[in-house]
Amino acid sequence: MNAGDIARLADVGRAAVSNWRRRYEDFPQPVGGTASSPLFSLPEIEAWLRRNGKSYEVSLGDRVWQRLRGAAGDLHLGEALGRVGAFLLYLRRDPEGWERLSRTADLAARLPEAVAAATGDLPETSAEPADPDLLRLVATMAAREGEAETFEFLCERYVEVHSRRLSLTRADAAELMTRLACEGAGSVLDPACGLGTLLLAAPGGRLLGQDAGEEAAVLAALRLLLRGRDAAVVPGDALRHDGFPGTQADAVVCDPPFNERAWGHEELVGDPRWQYGTPPRGEPELAWVQHCLAHVRTGGLVAILMPAAAASRRPGRRIRSNLLRAGALRAVVTLPSGGPDLWLLRRPEPGERRPAAVLVTDASGGPEVAEAAWRAYLAGAPQPPASRAVPIIDVLDDEVDVSPARHLSPRSDARGYPAALDRFREASAALAAAPPDLEVLAEGAADWDAPVTTIAELAKAGLLAVSHSTLRALPEEDAADEAGVPVLTADDLLSGGPPTGRATGAGGQVTVRPGDVVASAVAARVVRAEGAVLGPQLSLFRADPGHLDPDFLAGFLRFALGGGRPHLGSSRVDVRRVRVPRLPLPAQRAYGAAFRRLLALEDGLREASAAGEELARVGVEGLIDGRLRPRG
Known part of the structure; x- marks a missing residue:
């Protein structure tokens, strides 16, 4: 185990x-x-x-x-x-x-x-x-x-x-493919069925499967037969050794192997399945497309997963052109969570009118986006957002690129523009109140003529307790364990955000308290929250509040460490030697308040910049795709 x-x-x-x-x-x-x-x-x-x-x-x-x-x-x-x-x-x-x-x-x-x-x-x-x-x-x-x-x-x-050896179709993709292609189908074929995921998602009827792996074919057949499905699964490479010669199913679904050079290019030259052109050696997926079309009845649908590059690779443009001209390629869908695209094809009926447009859809928002777009396409209705019926004549150029990203404006939701504007205004308004009121002294003057000390001397005098993280790294399994304790990381320290790491609650870890100064190799900040432990590569400075102001200490540490910007030199700063003026506590607090407001200004600028970038993106995209227009 x-x-x-x-x-x-x-x-x-x-x-x-x-x-x-x-x-x-x-x-x-x-x-x-x-x-x-x-x-x-x-x-x-x-x-x-x-x-x-x-x-x-x-x-x-x-x-x-x-x-x-x-x-x-x-x-x-x-x-x-x-x-x-x-x-x-x-x-x-x-x-x-x-x-x-x-x-x-x-x-x-x-x-x-x-x-x-x-x-x-x-x-x-x-x-x-x-x-x-x-x-x-x-x-x-x-x-x-x-x-x-x-x-x-x-x-x-x-x-x-065997997760690294097996390639499984995602459940959401399988459900979408069978909903779109297999509605009312009395028979469904999957010529590269793997463990039978797509056939299991099919709504009913006679199920036919083939897979090059003998073990996979047996397991797929068992999964289907144990559910009482009417199924036949055979082993063998469907391109070289077709297990169902002459069979035409009502629908075909397929998640073929990608990027296989040794798919039988030489031995299959002149194969009758290549009605739309002989697939180039580097385009095995287009061989699978034509194999699927050869095994679906006229008027039947094919749903096949394809690598995103197959929609635009130059060697395959002739076959893509022929598929479009014949009315076989009907839709290309970008699926959620990245991964392959979904191509929907229909075997043309003799003498039928060819479609004038091909559907391109970005379904990153969920499978329901693709389903709504497909239903609208079939009904000739206006397309929902993130979808477009592209005139085929516009695609038949030198590239014959059917990538959804090529034909859709950047994804945007123009309805989010007012909210983005409010966020930007709020973040910008906070900036005006952030800077402290600082007096400019005369040239050569200084506000103090006080002795200085170092972090090491403050610690030796008992005014400062210094601790270092016991965590060397955050393993992936710990970072994903929601039952662990929160960990303050170096990235959290830079951004000023809440702890984002997780770790098991093993003993010996350094717990952070409100008012502690935490420093990394490039930044320092006073922590206001509690309950987190110190993350890897971080140090904690716990000041005696009766003698040392934390914000005052953090300001000098931050300056010595580079103010949040990495040092250009190769050596790290020895924090023990960082120099701190010896000022009375009221003066420290005044300086500490100024440091705190300047740090808040840095954080606010970062937030306003992010809000401004989002506002500009949504605005430009909304103007381009016609969902926004200037007032007046």
């Missing part, structure tokens, strides 16, 4: 597991995995948790998973999961047969034949007998949770283990 499994077992965050490994010498040593992703023995972890009084609960699903992973190892985990899935399908289809077989003495020898007889519509799976004790455990879990739910649980764990 990995750190995530242990965290689930003990109902803690991953950061807590990392902390246990650092703090407890008797924490079990890894038994496998890698240095960055170690694996531990479940019995050893259970014994350690009991020994240290940590509450935990090993669910039946966890025991099934650990036994499966321990028996197969990560290298053969997909094959072993396929055998367990076939057993679950056998349980679903012949529960009485399992009841009889489970009582026999030669279960391990007889089970493969029984499973094969009940799952003949699966792609070929290994006949190697599985661990009978594991299968009994699986059967117990299936009786409680259901066969499909049990297999989904194991598939989720399998994906976690």
Whole structure:
């Protein structure tokens, strides 16, 4: 089991597991995995948790998973999961047969034949007998949770283990693709189905899938069949070895592999599927587009994910031009959260009128934006914001660029202009009151003729306590752990904002109090809030308020450190040697108030600059896209 499994077992965050490994010498040593992703023995972890009084609960699903992973190892985990899935399908289809077989003495020898007889519509799976004790455990879990739910649980764990090797379609993209392309479809094909995510999202009908990976094809078929779907999935590379020759589905959905050079360019020259042009070697995605169009009925829709560059790459412009001229390419959608674009295509019917425009949509605001734009496009209605029906004649130039960003004005919401204007005015108005009223002295004069001291001397005299952060860095897992304590970081110090880091509440950390001066390598500031701990590379100066004003101290520290700007030299300032005038406390407070207002001015200028930039952006974009106009 990995750190995530242990965290689930003990109902803690991953950061807590990392902390246990650092703090407890008797924490079990890894038994496998890698240095960055170690694996531990479940019995050893259970014994350690009991020994240290940590509450935990090993669910039946966890025991099934650990036994499966321990028996197969990560290298053969997909094959072993396929055998367990076939057993679950056998349980679903012949529960009485399992009841009889489970009582026999030669279960391990007889089970493969029984499973094969009940799952003949699966792609070929290994006949190697599985661990009978594991299968009994699986059967117990299936009786409680259901066969499909049990297999989904194991598939989720399998994906976690092989997350870097597997490419999964995002759930929101899958739902959008099937809603747009598969409405009313009696049959749906996915020629690069992976684990079956797109087919599972399809609303119904006959489901056909193919994948180049044999294990993936088996797992996709099992996920569908265990849900009672009418499905057929075959292994094999669909471009080179089409698993459904001559088949034309009502709809095709596809999330093909991207940027594969060895996709069969030489051996597929002259292939009848290339009705819109032979795909260049570096444009395998355009081969997938034409494969999908060849497998959809006339009038049927294709929803395919494409790399954003496929909309504008020069080698593919001839095929894009032919797709547009024929009326096959209907829409290009930029999806939320970045990633690939969605292309919607329709196989033209002979003699039908070709569309005059192609839809381009930026759906960064959510999938519902794309759906609304598509419905408006089909109805010939005006397009909602962030969408446009671009005349095809305007696209057929030397580039044939169908990127939404090329044809849409920068994303803006003109309704936000008044609010942006208010923010800018408020931030600007605060600037006028920020500067302190400072008197300019005559040339050569000075306000004091006082001795100076240093930070080191103040600390030695007991007027200043100096502490340094015990945190060397904020690990990613700690930074994402909402249950941790807030950490004041160097960036927070520069911006004057609240603590943004998170860390586990381990002992030895330096807690910040209101009135403390915190300094980084380039800045210093008095902290007004409490409850945070000192972040990496920060130091804390806690002044005796009866002798030393914090804002006065912070002002001189800030100047010595560069006023928030990095030093041009290579050496860091030794804060112990920073010189501070020895002034009476009332004078210190007067200077401290001036320092505080000047720092507030810096912060206000930063805020006003950001508000001004936002105001200018929204204003310019609103004027360009016609949603704003000058008054009068």
